[in-house]
Amino acid sequence: MDPTVPAPASLPTLRVTMLLADSAQVADRKLYVLGGGLSVIGPRPQPMGVAIRIEVPWDRANTPHQWRLDLLDEDGHPVMINEQPLVVHGRFEAGRPAGLQAGTPLSVPLAITFPSLPVTPGRSYAWQLSIDDSTHLDWRQRFHVRETPQRPMGPPPSPS
Template identity: 40%
Template sequence: MLCDSAESISDGKLNIYGAGWSVVSSPTPPCSVVIKLEVPWTMRNVPLRLALDLVDADGRKLGGVTGENDGVNPVPTAVPGVPLDSSLVVPVPSFPLAPGRYAWQLEINTEVPDGGYLGFTVR
């Protein structure tokens, strides 16, 4: 989700502000990309490599960020067998883009998951 700003708080919860837009002008305003994952119980404590790339309408990567975590650790109240909530907020600074269609593409362990594209338009 694209939003003006957000913060990840306890237990995978998010506080999201100014969410739901998909059209911006250039230079783009500072914003955040919010990623909400449901991690299968069988993948708890398994390290994840995440990449968030900005791609143009032709799929060319224009930039991005990568990171790794030590896996999603179950909270004490987690129910065995139930997927674990995990969230990530990626702040994005203002930058110029030519008018057109773009997307943020998420990769988890080098694979793009279902719903791993977040499109937006620069007017």
């Protein structure tokens, strides 16, 4: 091991901000969020965007990272689609722009949008982010799916 390279435990920590929204996208290295701050959805299927901002410390720039976003049920188990867990993954590398003051943290925006999700009314879920096979409690965004409204029981309306 190269003694000039810090051990993984001594590397500065990545910081993550996550927000659930109706829609999210990245343009010009900025996050654009529509209807952000969701914590309750449904019960009908609807689109959902996951907006993520990763703050990369200066000392971890120019290093490739792998990210993974898992949808978990309220028991912490992966949500399955066709017997496969619902997972999105990719990689990022924060470069140091010319002229940026040394020590400035770098921002990496990610936006993932789903047309609808395989969720059940009355249940809770969480999106869990991991980076380089590590995760933290604050890298999780929970949400709840409303119950389907019950129709009132009673006699049918009389014809007029």
